[in-house]
Amino acid sequence: MQQSYxxxxxxxxxxxxIVGAVALFLIAVGAANVVIESTKSxxxxxxxxxxxxxxxxxxxxxxxxKNQIDESMSGLYSAQLGRSYRQGMAWFIFSEVMFFAAFFGALxxxxxxxxxxLGGASNNAMTNEVLWPGFEAVWPLLTTPGGTTTQQMGPAGLPTINTIILLVSSVTLHFAHVGLEQGKRKQLAWMLGLTIVLGCVFLxxxxxxxxxxxxxxxxxLQSGIYGNTFFLLTGFHGMHVTLGTIILMVLFFRVLKGHFTPHNHFAFQAGSWYWHFVDVVWVMLFVFVYIL
Known part of the structure; x- marks a missing residue:
């Protein structure tokens, strides 16, 4: 019996x-020069x-x-390719987990x-006196060796509001997904649009x-290790929220054009995975950067 593939x-x-590679190169060079120029005024x-x-x-x-959407709507993708996309998205999110794990590890x-x-723990009293006499081992470290001082960014106010906004956005996106699976297009469009608005408000x-x-x-960024870790973690997370918002906008316009069905909507599902991942990272960031 002949097998079909x-x-x-x-x-x-x-x-x-190649356009993406050039873009990332320019971003890396530009960001590095912006930091250098800011330190030298x-x-x-x-x-x-x-x-x-x-x-x-x-x-x-x-x-x-656009190319991906055209290929998908033309019926060129198979179930095997769909499984490849799922595996690719899963590995991409895993790489993002490792990316943030490195920064949380540095913190x-x-x-x-x-x-x-530096404070003299583990019998390093001499090291403390040589490297930083009078140093107090406290966190956040609000004074640099050069004498620059800063204040702590506490959890009250904007950080708490932003945490609530992102948590609510995960709920609205979930209901958008439920609307898609149940064929409720109006619920899908409204909940997805509200998620995008919440993402923009967060930014x-x-x-x-x-x-x-x-x-x-x-x-x-010149406020020592505290300023460095604060802006690196919150800044990179903000970049991920920006990318996630762009992805949701693309999905929103596709929804308005009638794309996706209850049984064929992995692009929407992948965007949802990414957004929920970004939300989880923020909750961890809120706890370890703002509260503890």
Whole structure:
């Protein structure tokens, strides 16, 4: 008896991988120069390079998304390819887990190993006197060796509001998913649109929080290990929220065009996985950066 095999779709050559690589290179170079220029209080080419990289990344995302959507709506994808997409998305989220684990690990090392060590723990009293006389092993570390001081960003106010916003956004996205599975298109559109609005509000409030940190608390990237870990963790999370919001916007416009069915909607499911992951990371970040 002859066996039948599904045809595995192989896409044509695409310019988007190289465009994405160039965009990430420009973002890395631009961001590094922005940090260097901010420490030296000089104007350079960092911001234009960073902006060019971000624009190129957006062009790549929308171009690549369009190709994927066209291929999917043309019926070119098989069940085997669908399983590949699921595995790829799962591994992508795992890589993001490792990405944030590295930064949380750096925070853990600074708080539980480096600072106590500088404070004279584990029979390192001489090290304390040589490297930083009079150092007090406390967290957050609000004074640098050079004498720069800052204030702590506490959990009250904007951080708590943003936590509530992201938790609510996970609920609205879940109900959007339920609406899709039950064929309730109006519920799907409204709940997904509300999730996007909540994501935009979160980003707006994070900008307000950064302005408050710089202008009122003196909390900057030059504020020692506390400022560094604060902005790296919250800043990279903000980038992930931005990307997640863009993904949800693409899904929203696809919903308006009648895409997705209760039994065929992995693109929506993948975006939902990513958003819920970003929310979980924020909850951990809120606990370990703002509260503890």
């Amino acid at each position: 599904e045809k595995y779709y192989v896409p044509a050559q695409s310019p988007w991988p 000089v104007d350079g080419y960092g911001k234009p390079i960073l902006l060019a990289g971000l624009l190129a990344l957006l062009v790549m995302l929308f171009g690549w998304f 853990f090392y600074a708080r539980t190993i480096a600072i106590p060590w 707006t409030l994070q900008v307000e929080e950064y302005i408050h940190a710089y202008n009122d608390l003196g909390l900057t």
